[in-house]
Amino acid sequence: MSEVVLRLSGVSFSYDRQPVLEGVDLEVAAGEFLGLIGPNGSGKSTLVRLALGRLSPDAGRVYLFGEPVEKFRKWHRIGYVSQKSNSFNLGFPATVYEVVASGLTGKLGLFRRIGAKERALIRETLERLGLSDIAGANIGRLSGGQQQRAFIARALVSRPDLLILDEPTVGVDEESVERFYRLLRRLHREEGLSILLITHDIDAVVAAADRIALLNRRIRFYGDPREFAARRGDLRPAGDGCSQPLFPPASGEEIRV
Numbered sequence: 001m002s003e004v005v006l007r008l009s010g011v012s013f014s015y016d017r018q019p020v021l022e023g024v025d026l027e028v029a030a031g032e033f034l035g036l037i038g039p040n041g042s043g044k045s046t047l048v049r050l051a052l053g054r055l056s057p058d059a060g061r062v063y064l065f066g067e068p069v070e071k072f073r074k075w076h077r078i079g080y081v082s083q084k085s086n087s088f089n090l091g092f093p094a095t096v097y098e099v100v101a102s103g104l105t106g107k108l109g110l111f112r113r114i115g116a117k118e119r120a121l122i123r124e125t126l127e128r129l130g131l132s133d134i135a136g137a138n139i140g141r142l143s144g145g146q147q148q149r150a151f152i153a154r155a156l157v158s159r160p161d162l163l164i165l166d167e168p169t170v171g172v173d174e175e176s177v178e179r180f181y182r183l184l185r186r187l188h189r190e191e192g193l194s195i196l197l198i199t200h201d202i203d204a205v206v207a208a209a210d211r212i213a214l215l216n217r218r219i220r221f222y223g224d225p226r227e228f229a230a231r232r233g234d235l236r237p238a239g240d241g242c243s244q245p246l247f248p249p250a251s252g253e254e255i256r257v
């Protein structure tokens with residue numbers, strides 16, 4: 001049986017008294033690429049915060065690599081690019097190299113210095129993401145696409161087994177978005193990286209992922225991307241009683257939800 005890198009089992013969560021997630025079951029198997037989609041405010045980022053142990057569920061359990069999240073300590077096994085990375089304190093005078101190096105803090109601890117092994121890891125990661133030529137550039141001066149690659153490089157430098165990306169293509173030009181999906185496919189297919197991608201790029205994620213989860217407080221669909229593509233016009237936001245489909249049928253254009 002293949003390892004499950006992330007499992008949410010019966011997870012419910014409310015902010016104050018407002019329920020945001022109810023009875024969510026979800027897993028990412030080793031080497032799997034799961035696309036998580038859903039309308040604005042449907043609980044996607046909250047699910048990620050629970051998966052990373054930054055919030056505790058009101059009910060249910062979260063496991064990372066088979067361990068309850070509250071006991072999990074091997075954070076270098078997880079690379080995380082948050083929704084806010086692109087607005088990451090861009091006035092801060094950090095170079096691309098320094099941003100990528102900061103991804104090793106979890107592995108090294110805050111006070112251990114970077115040695116030859118770590119420098120090699122950083123160089124290799126910069127190379128892999130096509131950032132070597134701009135390693136010395138100030139992050140604040142780069143294009144959205146270059147910044148995005150720098151944040152992905154920061155998440156990858158500790159050689160994680162699971163990469164979690166929360167809407168990484170927001171504010172990034174079209175060509176960089178295409179390049180981003182090519183990169184994800186390569187990391188997933190050639191390097192066996194497990195990926196949880198939260199996105200509004202439905203067509204792109206349906207084409208790239210192994211499985212799709214559609215969230216709207218509860219999981220509304222969980223399965224094969226081709227089946228999702230065939231059924232997307234029938235999926236309702238609040239179950240069968242609702243007449244409004246959650247997505248229009250595919251039109252060949254990218255549809256934002």
Ligand SMILES: Nc1ncnc2c1ncn2[C@@H]1O[C@H](COP(=O)(O)OP(=O)(O)OP(=O)(O)O)[C@@H](O)[C@H]1O
Nearest residue numbers: 015016020038039040041042043044045046047083
């Ligand atoms: N810290 C918070 N305190 C109170 N309510 C919150 C907080 N964070 C999010 N919410 C609310 O919880 C609900 C789910 O938010 P969440 O950010 O998880 O959704 P999302 O699917 O990631 O949305 P989007 O696609 O817009 O990023 C929303 O109604 C949101 O307003």
